[in-house]
């Protein structure tokens with residue numbers, strides 16, 4: 369490699385934002401790309417980049433007219449999900465990262481990363497993507513700039529966030545702060561070396577510096593590892609901003625439901641990865657007269673409004689949804705949005721007609737497919753055609769049921785919060801909390817079986833506070849204190865009511881004891897009627913559960929006795945649960961808020977009574 373090709377840095381950045389120009393220059397000098405390209409966000413640019421990606425073999429253009437202007441990508445088989453064990457929170461002090469995060473001294477980490485990123489973009493183009501999380505006309509737009517050497521990331525970020533020239537112009541007019549988010553796939557090309565379809569590196573680093581609000585990601589091109597506006601910024605970094613500024617950055621869907629009487633309620637739901645957020649956000653109610661509208665499917669930034677109400681905003685611009693299990697029969701709203709086109713699919717299967725397919729998309733399985741690994745596939749191949757964490761990436765404005773309020777920079781008032789996990793046993797279909805503090809207790813002890821959304825074992829029960837375990841950018845004890853403090857900052861009359869849900873409980877035959885999906889509207893109806901003081905409930909040691917006949921079963925092949933079974937509380941299961949919660953809380957030590965310790969004592973007393 370010649371000396372001069374190391375010197376290919378930009379001479380004039382097309383921005384008056386001095387800090388941005390300086391950062392781009394600094395990164396170019398470190399990573400040594402062949403070119404630096406400023407992303408403008410236009411359709412022409414996207415057409416050009418996707419054509420280049422097709423040429424490079426990263427994307428396949430779908431030729432089935434059911435998927436217009438859409439592409440499929442296939443990752444390296446070892447780069448298919450978030451990598452929690454390679455994710456770091458490098459706060460100045462270790463105690464500020466807490467026991468739920470990997471930590472390394474920021475000075476040491478920076479110096480190590482400077483080595484790793486040195487020359488990392490050789491032979492590649494370095495793309496500069498100005499973006500904003502949430503509306504650009506927000507009172508305080510939340511800017512970021514991602515630098516990446518992956519055009520696939522550029523095309524995906526264009527779907528997932530508001531990017532490009534408008535953002536850059538507004539950001540530089542006010543010389544605004546932005547979150548610098550540096551990403552490299554970690555696969556420099558020597559002169560003449562041929563590229564692969566999905567460049568990445570065995571060595572992966574997903575690193576956050578919370579005090580300076582910056583992100584460094586290396587080695588992966590996949591989802592939350594690489595689209596840095598999403599989990600890295602909008603949850604890990606934003607949760608730190610939220611702690612410091614008195615708001616909440618949460619892993620939640622937002623759904624608006626309107627009753628037959630015309631009363632509207634906005635419901636936020638925190639479920640761990642691959643536990644039903646996108647599906648609930650696109651709910652098709654199965655009960656007469658109820659209308660659902662989508663506000664968000666993954667992230668909810670909540671601030672306290674003028675009247676002390678909690679207001680939620682979805683900072684994203686697209687859906688990055690789990691493909692398997694999303695189908696015409698159980699989620700027509702998602703399928704309609706996806707088939708409008710303009711989507712990027714990753715690690716799904718290809719049909720012989722040049723479309724995509726995944727398990728659960730259609731009732732009938734195609735006779736022949738090309739699976740996500742590129743192998744010929746038939747229904748008796750004995751393996752999945754799509755990877756379990758395969759994804760569709762689709763603009764949110766293609767969702768027909770999108771609420772107009774999605775565009776409101778002030779967001780919507782949140783009336784109810786659901787915490788939910790994937791549990792075969794123990795946790796009832798729905799439980800209303802006894803109070804705000806008890807609701808925080810439910811959130812803090814939320815548990816779920818692990819899924820394919822992160823690398824590692826699947827199906828292991830773990831505690832996942834507020835579904836934020838992999839995303840809390842600081843000490844989890846401080847995070848719970850922050851949640852606890854919301855009660856005194858907000859108007860107590862306007863605080864959302866809190867419910868714990870579990871769509872995944874099994875019956876004695878091993879099947880799901882609740883039909884889920886569109887029928888979850890029946891549970892939401894009960895929750896709303898609880899808020900309105902109308903629905904009946906049974907007070908149990910763990911909270912209020914529906915009576916058998918308080919859930920609307922019209923048109924469903926279920927009886928009130930079946931409902932009672934889905935909300936039954938088993939003494940032995942709860943004795944084991946209590947022990948497990950005590951072990952979980954012990955990990956917090958002194959950092960656990962007193963109110964939660966009191967809630968645990970209360971639960972114990974009630975269970976033992």
Ligand code: GTP
Nearest residue numbers: 641642643644645646647690692693821871884885
């Ligand atoms: P991330 O995008 O990874 O954060 O996941 P998510 O929380 O958005 O989960 P999603 O809605 O994509 O659902 C994940 C999986 O759970 C899919 O395979 C769904 O088919 C399945 N699922 C979602 N809702 C339900 C439900 O109500 N009942 C059952 N049985 N399965 C569900």
Ligand code: SPV
Nearest residue numbers: 450591592593599641821
């Ligand atoms: C999740 O894992 O919660 C996702 C997918 O939504 S990713 O963007 O990869 O984090």
Ligand code: MN
Nearest residue numbers: 645646689690
């Ligand atoms: Mn989702």
